[in-house]
Amino acid sequence: MRVKEIVNAISEKLPTGIVTGQDNVGLIVGNYDDECDKMTVAYELDAEVLNEAVRAGSNLIITYHTPLFKPARYFTSSHLHPNPLFEASRSGMNVFAIHTALDVVKTGLNFHLAKKIGLSNIHFLSPLTDTLAKVVVYVPVSHVEEVRLAMSRAGGGKIGDYYECSFGSNGKGTFLPGSDTEPYIGTRDVRETVEETRLEMLVEKHLVGSVIREMLEAHPYEEVAYDIYPLSSDSPNFGFGAMGELEVAIPIGDFLGKIKNLLDVETLRVSHVPNAKIQKVALCAGSGVPFYRDAVQKGADVYLTGDVKHHDFREARSSSTVLVDATHSGTEKFATELISEILAETFKDKVAVDVSKHQERNSFIV
Ligand SMILES: [Zn+2]
Structure with missing residues (x-):
């Protein structure tokens, strides 16, 4: 190849x-x-x-x-x-x-590590924002299915594990083809009214280019009317870190021993060692300190990452979420x-x- x-x-x-x-x-x-x-x-x-x-x-x-x-x-x-x-x-x-591509997907490094630790009910610790756009295109009703499928094939309309997600509302589109046009519907210099569908689809921003290309390919019009709206909502498909639960709550010492064996690291640095057992585990491989607060907010008992500094540990000591540093490369083993x-x-x-x-x-x- x-x-x-x-x-x-x-x-x-x-x-x-x-x-x-x-x-x-x-x-x-x-x-x-x-x-x-x-x-x-x-x-x-x-x-x-x-x-x-x-x-x-x-x-x-x-x-x-x-x-x-x-x-x-x-x-x-x-x-x-x-x-x-x-x-x-x-x-x-x-x-x-x-x-980055391996850090932010459910098939990526953080979910993989969470599964190796034995967590269940795994979800993103911090969903990515600003990764989504909405593409809206006006299609004659005869071609809606063709355009919808073309956009879906290029990766549009994926929400979590749901595919080909779209919304359509019907209305009337008008246009007047100019003298140099080759209109698919209507004739030059005559105003036309056509039954059209406003077809909306959620598209990951990095796929917008290919979705638009496929949509234009499938659309019958010479000039296609479409809009691209950037969205600030959380992405269901991408995020940082992972969080899940151990099957049963275990003493922190047992958990740390498990991590040392799994990641093959000789020492772990921890903020504090509480007496309570732990069950909810959050993690981010590599340098994940910026997401420690997400772990605290979501009620994690422990947060596993690398590259933790002195002041990060100090701050974590007063929290109920134990901060664990298993080294940058250890967590990315x-x-x-x-x-x-x-x-x-x-x-x-x-x-x-x-x-x-x-x-x-x-x-x-x-
Ligand atoms: Zn790294």
Whole structure:
């Protein structure tokens, strides 16, 4: 498959068009026209991962974290300071970063971690806002079904696990075709009145372009009247973090032991150790401190994340929600496993998926 086809297939599976903050995702290094029959999945790009991928015969590395976060001023490399992006580019390697798209979906990293912990009734901790738009189009009644299906095929009308959601109200549309037109209905210079349906559909903002393209393709008119309204409502499909419940309440010590084993971390940092048992668990893999307040508001007994600072712990000490730091990379332990599962299912026999054996860790216990 060509890299371009692989990128498109990944975007159909995960919302790579959703980018939060200063994240930098997608094809970071490479050529969309390259042929690729093997890819390597890695947590991050570094010299070891690049060598491993080259040895394995891959020409595409899929990373979780982006290898290019801060603006770079130079792309140079030396024996002492190998720059993996420079070396990747020189060796003909393509590099694609996923990150946000894996953080904000129900099939993503946070729900995956919640399932590994054994939580049930899992839902988003903090739904994403400003990710939705409403597309309204005026269609002659004869073509409503065709247009509705075309928009749905492009990803419009998805609300949670409900598909092809739309609303239609009928009315009369009027127009007067100009002298240079080729009207589908009516004749030039004669005012026309047509029975039309105002067809409304909720569309994720990152899909608006393709939904409009498909809608125009299916619509019979030469000039199509349509509106796009940005919405500020919560998205049912995307969010940060996850929250759920353990089957039975357990002492905090048992929970922390379970987390250490599961994430393979030697130490955990916690805000405090209450006597009460815990059952409601909230989490956000990586740097999730900004969502601690959501966990408190939703009555979580414990909040698991990474990158917790001294003052975050101080603030949490007076709360009933225990703040647990299992390190940034510890909470993201399953990122490569999950990405490779998704890619293996997406590409089946078309492209081989290798998983890097090199798992980057933030720090070491000495
Ligand atoms: Zn991270």
